[in-house]
Amino acid sequence: MSHPPPLTPQGATIVVESRNFNFSTQDSSATNPNASDSVRDSLVYSEKSELSRTGHTVVAVFLGVILLLGFISNFFVLLLFARFQVLRTPINLILLNISVSDMLVCIFGTPFSFAASLYGRWLIGDQGCKWYGFANTLFGIVSLVSLAVLSYERYSTILSYTKADPSDYKKAWLAIAGAWLYSLVWTMPPFFGWSSYGPEGPGTICSVQWHQRSSGNISYVTCLFIFCLLLPLLLMVICYGKILFFIRGVAKTNQLSAHRRETHVLVMVVSMVSCYLLCWMPYGVVALLATFGQVGLVGPTTSIVPSILAKSSTFLNPIIYILLNNQFYRCFLAFMSCGSEPTGSHTLCTLPSSRVTGPNGNSPCPRGAWYIPWYMQAPGQ
Known part of the structure; x- marks a missing residue:
């Protein structure tokens, strides 16, 4: 018997037939009095999870394009890091x-769902499905949490009015370790009975079982939505909102090109938040509809679209967060022209908004000026 679709950051979608899978529900029925309802819901869903050959082909085309763009863009970012020492801040x-x-999603996730869509069925068995669901959920949450951490780091750097110490890597490594640990905390429970991993959508992908109606699964999906989707989004909105507020204060001065910088920051902030919402919010909303809505409300086609949008973040992230900022733009030009390494990150100083210096008084700009770090500057500034 096949299980239904789930809530996973990097989820995709597929159709699973009962003759191809034999996922056991024995554990849930032994511990949950509502297990029979969950089994019945799974059966109802599986009857509606058929996707035509044309549908599988269309999904495969989209996943193939996402795989190609995601691998190339992230590989290029890693290449720039390896090539230019100035980027290693x-x-x-x-x-x-x-x-x-x-990149890990592009290597361990998308290729398997792409191949499954080509064949119209999952190809690597029960255990492969579970580990696929775990790995892609893990990598997806790491990406989401890292985006939130990045917004806070940018916010704290600007409001401190000081240039970050380029030799202090301890805080950054702690943040990275924290992102992976946080993700592990939320992705390991399905292996210990709090929800489970299984086939999703039309059966060509695996993720958290968001269609199961057991109390444990409902609580897990709810917690995943709140702590791994809404919480990072809230932190991003607050941090980038405050950054924009202070940048607008700078633009009110008569400083030359201040308005241009304000416009760039506005576009950058809107792009970051919009990308997050476009890629992840549809997936989260569909997961909640599948969990709390009427049985069969979310069909294979409905679940495929948000899954593909979530996958698309693998190539949208490097474009918005990396390839379009000032420092990487300079390194990109140097790389394409086979030139020497560009100079280190620089600062822009403008007239102050409401405050003059940071608490330690150690500003890279003259007293009374306001520090704008490189990652809030437009390419060419």
Whole structure:
């Protein structure tokens, strides 16, 4: 008997037939009085989870494009890190962590769902499905948490009015380790009975079993939505909102090109938050509908679209967060022209907004000026 779709950051989708899978529900029925309801819901869903050959082909095309773009863009980011020493700063380690987690999805996730879509069925068995679901959920949450940590680091750097110490990597490594540990905390429970991993959507992908109606699964999906999707989003909105507020204060001065910088920061902030919402919020909403809505409300087609959007973050992240910022833009030009390594990250100083210096008084700009770090500057500034 096949299980239904789940809530996973990097989820994709597939159709699983009962003759191809024999996922046991013995554990849940032994511990949960509502297990029979969960089994019945799974059966109802499986009857509606058929996807046509054309549908599988369309999904395979989208996944193939995402796989190609995601691998190339993240590989190029890693290449820039290896090529240019100027990029190896503490805050850039967080960017590198995002790229690494996305690359791992491109290696251990998308190829399997792509192949499954080509054949119209899952290809690597019960245990392979469970480990696929675990690995892609893990990498996806690491990426989401790292995006939130990055927003906080940018916020704290700007509001401290000081240039970050390029030799202090301890805080960045702790943040990266914390992101992986946080993700493990939320992705290991299905192996110990709190929810489970299994086939999702039309059966060509595996993730958390968000269609099961047991109390344990409902609580797990709810916690996953709150602590791994909404919480990072809230932190991003608060941090980038405050950054934008202070940048707008700078733009009110008569400083030359201040308005241009404000516009760039606004576009950057809107792009970051919009990308997060576009890639992850549909998946989270569909997961909640499948968990709390009427049985069969979320069919294979409905679940495929948000799954593909979630996968698309693997190539959108490096474009928005890395390849379009000032420092990487300079390294990109140097790489393409086979030139020498560009100079280190620089600062822009403008007139102050409401405060003059940071608490330690150690500003890279003259007294009374306001520090804008390189990652909040437009390419060419």
